[in-house]
Amino acid sequence: MKILAVVEQRDGEVPGASREVVSAAASLAEEAGGEAHALLLGGPGVSDQAAALGAFGASQVRVVAHDALADYHPDGYSKVASQVVKDGAYDAVFLPATSQGKDLAPRLAALLDVPLAQDITRASVVDGALELIRPVYAGKAFTQIHVEASPVLATLRPNVFPAQERDGTAQVESVDLDLDPDAWPTRVVSFEATGGDVPDVAEASVVVSGGRGMKDPENWKLLDDLRAALGSDAGLGASRAVVDAGWRPHGEQVGQTGKTVAPKLYFAIGISGAIQHLAGMRTAGTIVAVNRDPDAPIFKVADYGIVGDLFEVVPRLTEEVRALKAEG
Amino acid sequence: MNIIVCIKRVPDTETRIRVGDDGTSIDQSGVKYVMSPYDEFAVEAALRTREALGEGEVTVLTLGDDASQETLRTALAMGADRAVLLQGDVSHDGLATAKALAAEIGESDPPLVLLGAKAADDDQQQVGPMLATLLGRPCATAVSNFETKEGAVVCQSEVDGGTQVLELPLPAVVTITKGEFEPRYASLKGIMAAKRKPLETKDAQTAPSRLSVKSMELPPEREAGKIVGEGAEAVPELVRLLREEANVL
């Protein structure tokens, strides 16, 4: 089985979700007897990052470097990726289920004329074929799916598949394609980053989420302190109630009409745990809830709960986490 | 500017999901169906665009069975001008859906097609960009706000870590996320008016589905964990458990 992992790069780095996809592709290919390749698109110099993907199991990294590919461009990336897939005779093609991956994969599907399974949470090889599991109804159910086409195209949910390092080096091959960026209709005007160095809630491995119990947007300082104490992998999330109130940006919303997240650790602070919120975070590794209402539904899914006033609990928590991290 | 909005009938997001007897789909008994929330945002976006421009027609389009007429009527009651039901099977294969929609939309070729960023049932998040690609049109996904200008639409697309601004020449396809588009409620007058608005039914040109569900299962119930304690005094024990039991600190 030959699997291609289409990876992302940002600011000279391949993000964690992409390393997870390479690693998952490598494990599955190994199980089925085959190999995993990675495809890296970017600006001139992007090939510097290619060899490092060998450590996650790619035997070959195909690099397409071009000025017009420095940042994600939906028309350009879909064209180039579909060309590489067509030329490579792959049995499966995986992308990370990030915002970019979920934008690119459907275009790729239409260009290749194959179906697409978004947001896979489990993949295995059974009798030489891929078996994929994906959530439906916002995670209230899981389906095992069958794809009757080749290649099998799927995006993998971030933080679910481990990024395993192994001994290995990748052969780096640069792919020369004739690109005509003038023919790409979409114009990428600008990108405005939110949150500076704070990772996006969908990618963070630890998430601190606040709800209406926070009472006032000013109080987010408390959550931001906790986030900072937890380390650079921690991000901020929010319930819809506080996004609707204009306290937090929609990009932070977790849930049915926000983002689906699966961090290893999720803090729900002053969040009641409505079904639509649970939809976005129930696959988190460990869930901690702080709520003054002992009957709040969030406690039904939380691994650990503290019943109490968040304005007392959170500062203390930040203090204790800081002390712990200082110990190392 | 004429706009087509593609919408879908899905179970209400409050629904308690149970697996049906076939083991591959949900038990539909007692399930209340609604317009997918993201599609409501898309209908709202279309209506606001029509209002801002002071001209043009908003058509809502769905692929589904007769029951989907109700969903179309909801959109008409919100203010859409006409509705089209493509009768055909809806599968989990978004590309099959996109093909059926493309066959219909290709004929009228409106300058702007809007869809919800994802459907609240299969969560596949794909039909919009697939449709655009099939039609050879540019597309922006997860758009929280947009503005039309001479021959183009400028979109704010929500991406991980920020907002990307994309300018698409018309005709274009845009998928909508919540952002600025809190949907309006249908007024009583709107509901009455909807009954007289045109709703056309046609057979869909469906493509075979190549993505099927072999089995559906409910996730293992998350075991309710423990209440570590009350108030700030419980924090040291929580931190200890996170470190020693859960291994996450």
Ligand SMILES: Cc1cc2nc3c(=O)[nH]c(=O)nc-3n(C[C@H](O)[C@H](O)[C@H](O)COP(=O)(O)OP(=O)(O)OC[C@H]3O[C@@H](n4cnc5c(N)ncnc54)[C@H](O)[C@@H]3O)c2cc1C
């Ligand atoms: C179609 C649809 C889609 C939706 N999508 C989403 C979604 O994507 N994401 C989402 O989150 N919601 C979504 N919702 C909304 C959801 O139903 C809830 O309304 C929302 O999640 C509630 O937010 P909350 O928990 O912050 O607020 P509340 O339900 O008001 O809960 C506040 C909590 O804070 C606690 N609290 C108050 N003060 C304190 C204190 N001092 N110390 C400790 N605890 C305190 C209270 O006990 C309470 O439990 C959706 C709803 C619909 C209908």
